[in-house]
Amino acid sequence: MHAEIIAVGTEILLGQIVNTNATFVAKRLADMGIDVYFESVVGDNESRLLKEIKKADSRSDLVILIGGLGPTKDDLTKQTVAKFLGKRLIEDSKAMNKIVRYYHETGKTMTENNKLQALFIEDSIALKNETGFAVGNYFKNANGTDFLLLPGPPSEMKPMFVHQAQPILQEAYFNDHLLFSRVLRFFGIGESLLVTKLEDLIDGQTNPTIAPYAKTSEVTLRLTASSKSEDEAVNLLDQLELEIAKRVGEFMYGYGDDNSLVAVIVEQLKKKKLTISAAESLTAGEFQSTLGSISGVSEVFLGGVVTYSNKAKEQLLNVSHDTLLNKGAVSEETAKEMATSVRTKLGTDIGISFTGVAGPTELEGQPVGTVWIGLSIKGKETTAKLYHFSSNRYLVRERAVLSGLDYIRKSL
Template sequence: MKAEIIAIGTEILLGQIVNTNAQYMAEELADLGVDVYFQGVVGDNRARITEALQIASERSDLVVCCGGLGPTEDDLTKDVIAEFTQSKLVIEKQAEEKILELFKEGSDSLITANKRQANTIEGSQLLKNEVGLAVGFVHKYQNTYYAVLPGPPREMKVMFEQEFKPLIDNILGQRKKLYSKYLKFGNIGESTVEDMLKELIIKQDNVSIAPYAGIGEITIRLSVKADSFEQAETYFEQTAQPIRELLGDYLYSEENESLEQALSQHKIADFGVYEINTNAYLSNRILSTDAPHENLLVSTTKVEKQSITEALATSQIVEFIERNKLKNGIGLFHCQISQASVTPSGRPKKRFFIALCVNNKVSVIERTFIGDMQAVQIRVAKTALFLLLKAL
């Protein structure tokens, strides 16, 4: 089944809200074995919504419309789909009762406006809204399914999970589903990864290989359609093994997790972070709620006006470890700007010393990074995390 997602709302076009719904639905539909080939955004305009539906109907088996189900006159989604599919809108009685109860003390105009949210196409399959007022539906017209879901993410996700997903699963029946596996790499650049994997990517067959670059880490997503999870795992292993052979030195996880999250899986006793002349990115990330590290006892950041040398970095991390009675830690030391050099193209090069302490054994390496300071601070922190994970 080929699907298309259409987000409806002028506020999305104006950039006032981010269209996170499309990301969520695309991922969920992929898990169902539905191929999402197109996504679009259209404002609250009858003619343009109709045009979007016309285009979608010619190339997709399933058109998922999200948003535009509210009580105001510019909430046009249901009206336009009913007109486009030559169908009749009717009131869903339970939804109407819910609205009447909620607005029983309100004016007639307020009640009339909100009753629009109980509209559904006659003969369609209802999608109940357990957390809001606007019901959705799935309606088939000329071999295309048209689905309507509310725009607020909380309402949409509950309706998608509880109502829409089981319905589509039943419509599709027995079929292959899409499975994904993630390989995570650090301390290596995107271009190097792609160059080392180019032969595998060219020859990829039923398992697709897709590298994604983040600042300081690389994700390779393997995807395959299979009859079962077990069958998918067999396919994945056939593809993952040659990737491990090529890039094993840089692999830190086979779960979809960040370096910080991978580190949090280690029960490291007496662990601290010490930073000089940085923006404390590393300390903040290790202490963040999405990558908690309960064993991080000490985190210190300060600015040093003196020049940072390898000897100074070594003595500083050793003193930090001893003073705080630690056994493990990371030290990041950014050399002062006066020590920086530039590339032939004029881009500044920033020097760092990365200190690692594992079971009271200290090592210090010097690394140079190119780019703006914000990105460099992230890359050096990610590099330090990767090196610590490997040392552990």
């Protein structure tokens, strides 16, 4: 089973947009066990597109075309594939109704070409577009290559792939079993160490499979079980997760593709009804801004200070002049005073502080990447931890923020 992805769009060849669609689809195909041998990009040009389709047809079992389903004269994908297959285009009445209704309701003028978006290749399955107008197509070729056509805008392509296309592909190529995935998320352990600790599991994987992905500052493992029933899959996944947790459980903070350390922490704070405030020096507001990215965080996050300068540390937090002078701004004592002070000032349950050297040059004789994080929890003794991060300004700040979140997670 070999698939191939063709992205259609001159704007990709001009370097105006990045072809993230191919990445999205390729990753999900890999998870399903479908090999992608080729990806290509071709402009909005019928003869070049037709040649690409012929070549793909000759070497792949499934050809996925992304883009070119819209209403403009540049959009040629459906028409070209239909021509190649010797098929007509016919109308999807639901999609057509949606288009007509939209123009009726908004009072805008519908031009003839808008209707093109509701056409699909005869003898294929029309795929509903939840977030736009252009329908997708899945054409199952009894004696040849299959075709899947998806719209170009990622906001339309992604839901169509996940909700419409993926179940169809599953049914078409793996109808004797079902796939179930579980994503485990890790922080504080690098990909290579994680993989080493799980080496025998990964090398010996058959069912479930284990796929590690590394991001800048975290690693995820996608476990995928193939089975006849959901119960059986859950059981397989539970067993494997248990074995993984035995070895690296302390680094695991959550589940799911659409999750993050900050989302998990905010959820826990809400559940435990704990409020939080922060005092930031080197991170300059990035920790609080990260909290602020979570919708509904106002339930637990009250605010804080950004004490970038020593003056601000004294003025806004009453960090003692003595401490700054004798211990330094980047010190355990300053971190603790900052955390305690912001917590007291705002009357929260938790106060966290960040002070360190973001670079480009060392500070108070301490190298770039040195960071103290202070944590003050109501009723407990204030603590602080020393970290040494890589020497890139951007990464030092990002890792400091994530380490702060992890510090809270381990204290809860």
